[in-house]
Amino acid sequence: MSRQRSLCLMVAVWLLGACVGEDPNKTPLPELPPVVNTVVAPRPPGPIVPARRVTLVLTGEVRGELEPCGCPTLPFGGFPRRERLLSALQDEGAPLVQLDAGDALLRGLATSKAGEREERGALILKLMGAVGVDVMAPGASDLQAVGLAGLKEAEAAGLRLSSATWLSEATGAPVFPAAVVVEREGLKVGVVGLSAPPREGAGVVAAPDTVAAARAAVASLPEGLDLIVALGNLPEVEARRVLEEVPGLSMGLFTQGDSFDEPRQLGGVAWVEVAPRGRYVSVARVRLGSTAGQGVEAEAEPGWAALVGLLVRRERLEAGEARDQLDAKIAALEAELGAKAAGRNLAAVESRPLGSDLDGPAKVSAAIDTYKGVRVSQAKAQVQEAPPHSAGYATSGECVRCHSLQFARWTYTPHAKAVSSLSRRGEQQNPECVGCHTTGYAEPGGFAETTPSALRTWGGVQCEACHGPLKGHPRVAEAAPQPVTEATCLGCHDAANSPNFDYTSYLRQVICPADPKPGDGEGTVESLRPGSPGGQKLVDLFTLHEAQRQL
Numbered sequence: 001m002s003r004q005r006s007l008c009l010m011v012a013v014w015l016l017g018a019c020v021g022e023d024p025n026k027t028p029l030p031e032l033p034p035v036v037n038t039v040v041a042p043r044p045p046g047p048i049v050p051a052r053r054v055t056l057v058l059t060g061e062v063r064g065e066l067e068p069c070g071c072p073t074l075p076f077g078g079f080p081r082r083e084r085l086l087s088a089l090q091d092e093g094a095p096l097v098q099l100d101a102g103d104a105l106l107r108g109l110a111t112s113k114a115g116e117r118e119e120r121g122a123l124i125l126k127l128m129g130a131v132g133v134d135v136m137a138p139g140a141s142d143l144q145a146v147g148l149a150g151l152k153e154a155e156a157a158g159l160r161l162s163s164a165t166w167l168s169e170a171t172g173a174p175v176f177p178a179a180v181v182v183e184r185e186g187l188k189v190g191v192v193g194l195s196a197p198p199r200e201g202a203g204v205v206a207a208p209d210t211v212a213a214a215r216a217a218v219a220s221l222p223e224g225l226d227l228i229v230a231l232g233n234l235p236e237v238e239a240r241r242v243l244e245e246v247p248g249l250s251m252g253l254f255t256q257g258d259s260f261d262e263p264r265q266l267g268g269v270a271w272v273e274v275a276p277r278g279r280y281v282s283v284a285r286v287r288l289g290s291t292a293g294q295g296v297e298a299e300a301e302p303g304w305a306a307l308v309g310l311l312v313r314r315e316r317l318e319a320g321e322a323r324d325q326l327d328a329k330i331a332a333l334e335a336e337l338g339a340k341a342a343g344r345n346l347a348a349v350e351s352r353p354l355g356s357d358l359d360g361p362a363k364v365s366a367a368i369d370t371y372k373g374v375r376v377s378q379a380k381a382q383v384q385e386a387p388p389h390s391a392g393y394a395t396s397g398e399c400v401r402c403h404s405l406q407f408a409r410w411t412y413t414p415h416a417k418a419v420s421s422l423s424r425r426g427e428q429q430n431p432e433c434v435g436c437h438t439t440g441y442a443e444p445g446g447f448a449e450t451t452p453s454a455l456r457t458w459g460g461v462q463c464e465a466c467h468g469p470l471k472g473h474p475r476v477a478e479a480a481p482q483p484v485t486e487a488t489c490l491g492c493h494d495a496a497n498s499p500n501f502d503y504t505s506y507l508r509q510v511i512c513p514a515d516p517k518p519g520d521g522e523g524t525v526e527s528l529r530p531g532s533p534g535g536q537k538l539v540d541l542f543t544l545h546e547a548q549r550q551l
Helices: 002-021 079-090 114-131 140-156 210-220 236-245 302-315 321-341 365-382 404-410 414-423 452-458 463-467 486-490 503-510 533-549
Strands: 052-059 096-100 166-168 179-184 187-194 204-206 227-232 251-255 264-266 269-274 280-288 296-298 345-353
Touching: 052 079, 052 187, 052 251, 052 269, 079 096, 079 114, 079 280, 079 365, 096 179, 114 140, 114 365, 179 210, 187 210, 187 236, 210 236, 227 236, 236 251, 236 264, 236 269, 251 280, 264 296, 269 280, 269 345, 302 321, 302 345, 414 503, 486 503
Parallel strands: 052 096, 187 227, 227 251, 251 269, 269 296, 296 345
Antiparallel strands: 052 280, 166 204, 179 187, 264 269, 280 345
16 A cells, blocks of 8 residues: 555656646756867977066057147056156166057047148157167058158158068058067067058058968068067957967067957967057066967966066165065075976066156157147147138137027036146146147137136137137128037047047037027026026937937
8 A cells, every 4th residue: 555655656746747847938948058168278388498588568559649638538648658667667677679569640630630740740750769669560540640751751760660561552562671670688579560451542552461471571580589579550350360370470469459458369379459549558578488489478377477576676676675585585486487487488468557657857858848839839820820701719708798598508518617627737738738628729710829818718618619710700691600510529529538429428418508588487597507497408409409410
């Protein structure tokens, strides 16, 4: 009897499980795919040679930036700070090789005039030579800034340029050496320049096969080099192909691709990128324990990164007991690292911000100050060239006579306070910055003197900064307000100074209200504060504006 009960119980449990498994409200999950190991295994050691150190300093995509001012989101960068950083790196004792991956000269087509473009580009090429750039791989925007003639002039002045991928449109020959060798304190570093395809009409064409051009450039280098570096501004997919398919490379140093990536390994080669706008410098402190063909491992050995940290600290200490204690730690760590690093090339890479901690005297500052003086002189000449239809700008002091409601709303916007961000940093007289924080600077019929009284009159992004010069309006028919488009804003809200700019959302913050109808009762300053009923009317007006714009 008990055996029958047990059998019945087992059948019941089985049936219950079957019912649960057939529940129509439950969806069976598919089997998970097998786990794929994405960790790159360390490269087997190569030939063992006596350990040497070298520091590679990488810049790229400086894009015309000379120094930080009050407008960037992160006020980093500038050639004076770079000069001071390089001096500090020299003090660490390792040979220093400075490389630039190109796209250095053009600030932006929307933010610079043709003549000013060449002047700025020529200055940056001069500054690159002054701070000791060893090799530059020019980019397509560099050709737009100064042309092939300007780059050739810089080369003749002593700046070494390399590009295996740019050929003369007329002859098919390389316009710059495909590869060069930098010698520093007994070390020899081969550099292969890899430039992105140029725009048409520059007298330069791209090599038909980037990988083939890179292979030929590497093969042209002499034997016995300590390091072979691919340097340039290729699109990310092409940079990847080069590092995967070209043998003999030790490292790839490139401008950022689709986005800035941390150092990584590809095909046994370290791939290092540099952040744009010259606000950061990528510093690769390399320990060479093998030949160039072994490739460099980035961030693969924590012991080397730790040792680098101690070596950097040591240079900042005066001779004494503390330094002696640190020397003992360094010796112990070097002994421990010796066996692990035998036959390997290791790199500890740092993305170093050029922040205010690097402020101070710099030799390049004189050239920048001279350039600013030229810009001020140009501004004074340009303001005399008033537009034909009027005498130039009226300023908001005239606009408020008829547009008091719009003026009142404007006073609540960031545009009205644009000069204050410069004043906080003492940059209110910097011609590099003033134009986007005032109205009419260096424009025909505008202003050029940045005195306190002038900035009180012209300061802020006033009506005419967006709608054009309106002196004589409404009496002069030609002095009519211009419509505001996205292109109007991009002259100042560019990627460098307004990286989060979104036309639609930003326009909501500054759009002018319509004049109230008689008896509306809402035409007061207080009614225009953001969040008030009047402020909501501005949002409604913006929606109407957008609808009309898209018709």
